[in-house]
Amino acid sequence: MRLDASEYKPRRDQKKAMNRWNKFVLGQEYIRNAAKLCPKTREEKRYRKNTFDVRQRVHEAEYSQLKRPINPKTRRPIEPAHKFEVNIESDSLSITKYKVFLDYQITVHKDPKERWKQGDYKRFLCSGLRRKTVKQGSKEQKLGSYHQCYRLDGELIAVGVLDLLPNGVSSVYIYYDPKYEQWEFGKLSAMREIALALEEHHQYYYMDPESLSWDPLDSYVEKLDKRRYVSLARDRNSGEDQPKQPKDDDFVLPGEEEMSLFDIHMPGVLTLEKLKAQVDLDHWRLLVHNTLVEMTDLVGWETSNIKEPHAIKGIVAELAAALGPKVVKNSAVVLFNSG
Template identity: 40%
Template sequence: MDSAGTPTPDDASVPYSHIFPIGYSNSSDCGYCRGARSGQSRKRFSYYAVATSLTPDFYQKLVDRCWRRSGTLLYRPNQKNSCCPHYTLRLDATGFKPTKDQRQAVNRFNKFVLGEAYSKEAARLCPRSREEIKKRDNEFDLVARVSESEFQSLKTPPLPAHNLVVTLEHDTFSEEKYEVFENYQRLVHKEPADKISRNGFKRFLCNSPLTRETLTGADGKEKKLGSYHQCYRLDGKLVAMGVLDLLPHCVSAVYFMYHESIRSHNPGKLGALREISLALDAEYRWWYSGFYIHSCPKMRYKVDYSPQYVLDPETLEWDVLDKEALAIFDKKPYVSLSRERKQQEEEREEEEERGKEEEKDGEKESTSSTSDTDEVPGVVSDGNGNDSGGDDEAFLFHSNMPGIPSLEDMKQVDMDNLLLRSDYSDECFLASQLVVWDTESIGEYGNLKSRIAELVAAIGPDLVSEFCVDFRRKNRM
């Protein structure tokens, strides 16, 4: 805790995650289809909240329920009500097999770092056996290969052409980190200089709300949890950085940036492979590459890493993102693979029943299906003649957001023992202790109880014992 009693990322003993509810609303613009859909409606409805502290275990559960974070801002997108639906992806590092192009990128970069003179002299001083050479030629050990050119892995002398050092550091601000960020945003992302600032960098990529912990496995191997910067220094200069959330079961990629000077070395690809290697070597198993937007060409690179799994927004179960699944994404703006399977099964059953009827009646006429297509409405009626989903702010329980309990379901959820914090008390207190708790209804949009119910629904009623609703303003300043 700091002097004010506020949890900090190093407070691993803090038992609860502290979250402030913002609400369900539409983003003012969509950066993914800007300019690509001129004249068309662009919308990106999500439920938003702010985290003042998050345990790694709790945030793992959130990302497995379609959530992501941007700094302290948490958001869960509504895939049904979005011009560019966001889907959660994860890769099984234990089953990952690099493609030829990915292997070549690693080998070319290692060759650049080591240099021809070093490679020849090292081979002379420390020759590999015939078996070692054969194994290296036939097997691509990702963990060994991505770290092959790191200075600490080398036998010296001789000295390599370049000194490569890769470290995991706390996600704190420094000028050298900002310089890489500024260069990347300006020269690679083509962002105007007036949109790039130190405060923006700090807010977005530093000082995460995740607490830092260290787990020790049965084999004595340590696993870091929390937010970190994976820093790549070449000849003493920071040239790239991956912003990572290390969670109990995954390496979650938040952002990756690099200096324009190393652009020719495929740094994005090298960074992804390094993060997958970390997931494999430190036994996190899964690599989460962030949201996947099928309609955005710049996102297609993510499916080049396999086996990839996509989170079903309705069942919150994982499905293999294979060619068959991608073909479905090609055809529909919103996809729930469990719904697709159910629909296909219903169509098969209808076809079988139709065949039996034709055989029974001796009819040979063809009949057409009367099943409705699963179209996503642009606006959803709240049942009172008012449309919800078109305004900047809306009621979550009147939205069509997948995977969210209905208003009637939420009325059955016991929220009385949910912990709350406010500026008027130094201690947590129960929701049932609120003066208005028994008089307000969660069905009345905008009141305190409905705001709390929206947050519980968006997170999941089964997690009410793991977080505290934090209304303290001083913690969000």
Template identity: 55%
Template sequence: MQRVDAERPRELSLFRPLEASAYRPRRDQRKAINKWNKFILGSEYMRKAARLCPRTREEKRHRKCNFDLLSAVHQSEYDYIKRPIDPATKLPIEPAHRFEVTIEGDSVSQAKFELFRKYQTAIHKEDVSHWKPKEFQRFLCTGLKRAPNPLTAANSSQKKLGSWHQCYRLDGELIAVAVLDLVPNGVSSVYVFYDPAYEQWEIGKLSAMREIAFSIENQYLYYYMGYYIHSCQKMRYKANFRPQYILDPESCDWDPLDGEMTEKLNSRSYVSLSRDRGFSPAPLVPENDVDLEEVSLFDIGMPGVLTVPQVEALDLDHWLLFFNNNFVHMKDLVNWENMSMTAPMSIKGIIAELAAVLGPQIVRNSAVDLLG
């Protein structure tokens, strides 16, 4: 993945979260993961496994006609591999390589740091002296706090929240790390770095498929691929995870990343379909004409932000506030009931604007920490 290039800000695009269950792998994606699985398992293991635990005719027909994402991403993981006893050796058959994937806290380790520097040097051509352990820690190891969700812990105790590292190990050696932010409704892909020796295996593509599978298995609704720069070849794989939608920078509508959009992105760095179709957004008010401290977010009419009636329907009174190591309801704050949601400098106004931006699903499954 790639950091933002400050020299080309107009090329930066945002993707709408991909609904994980709606994802359908393309042929090249299926080919990539099948190729990786064959590399890990090895021809000898596959030959012995076919003989010692053969599939039924129905199973063979089903596999030929259907691609199962969850089965495919786990097929070469050591914990999922069948290891029947070989009659000749009286020992379990073993794959060519031992491949393991674990989800771990975003802690710093020497192995992660060395792998990251190797990746940045070989893939992004950066000077190795640019990165010190503290810079690496600040960049990829100090993300969201890992904590259970107090509103869903009772019925979803296994659901992780916060920043995590999905670590890939081959024969005991760390070869790739996917940095993930887990929020109540989705998995956000922050960064992926890997050993350049495995670049031919398209690790970025494989990790994205595995993260979508992780989203489905752990009941996260969406997969967030973050920003996108069409001219960056290392990011092109993102556009191939469909259905994909891209944000119109002027109308704030979501447009499908289809043939028409791709053709326009290929020909120019700034694309707005609403402008191309003749839509003219309302003129912006000059900043010096407005005292922003006196203007409520609800008065601006920003696209995608909830209206006052919609926020009123969220029951802000019972939204949790984390204070002094305890959770309290908003209604327990002094003078809460007398405050107005449209008063931008009041605590109720601040909370209401936050809810309007986050939306109902996050409000229902989160708590506010104003001092965090």
């Protein structure tokens, strides 16, 4: 889904979620003291009452943005109930990020613990586009894959995984500490990411699909008459506990999925030697949300094993070997992030 960030108009439930969170972070005592010690002007009050400025509201409870005048009774700066901080960091792996992610997957998505080892998490959310900073006129713009980290009282509570593209901010994934599920971080993170697009001069905000499955349009039409948002994949998953009968094509030979296409010697497919001689894999184009980059821009591309069928270079190499040099030269690859 694509949204022109400048045309974003928050729904009532989104405004409510943001206001609830800000009040929780600030606390009634801080709000009361701030109103006395650093009151808003009449114009500021009127503007806030009549306008929901997403760029202002997402930062309203951040510790670095708060006014902290001296309380004459205590002779100390007034403090909020919680210290809330949000930073954009590299998409590198850390034990803390992994633990929050694992708790989220187990509690919210009901995944078994063994489904997500550290390596799985790293491949999924820590191996995105290479980061760089480019100049747009007199302004600098960050590009590449980043983690937007949310911390409360010094504790990591949520991570938004983002791809910053020349023309847009792409939301790849959001996960959070299940203890904070009631605060609707899906809504909070979306509004903050839209604000980021506006602040960093990206035109669009992209939200990735919930699944990579395709369904007939007719299947959606009837449900859209009853609901504002429909996910057939989510509807199907709600009945996934039903027993499934195995099909004939569910069975594969032992080790078949671990074999590289180059080990099978399939007729009509380039050998690894011919592929390296005839195809420039490093500069094959990759389409990411309407923006063309090159394979070499991917983090980990240079060290990826071309004969590993589950590695990014192995997947791309097998595709190129099947298509041939002419098709590769005049094409681009479209890869979707899962989740």
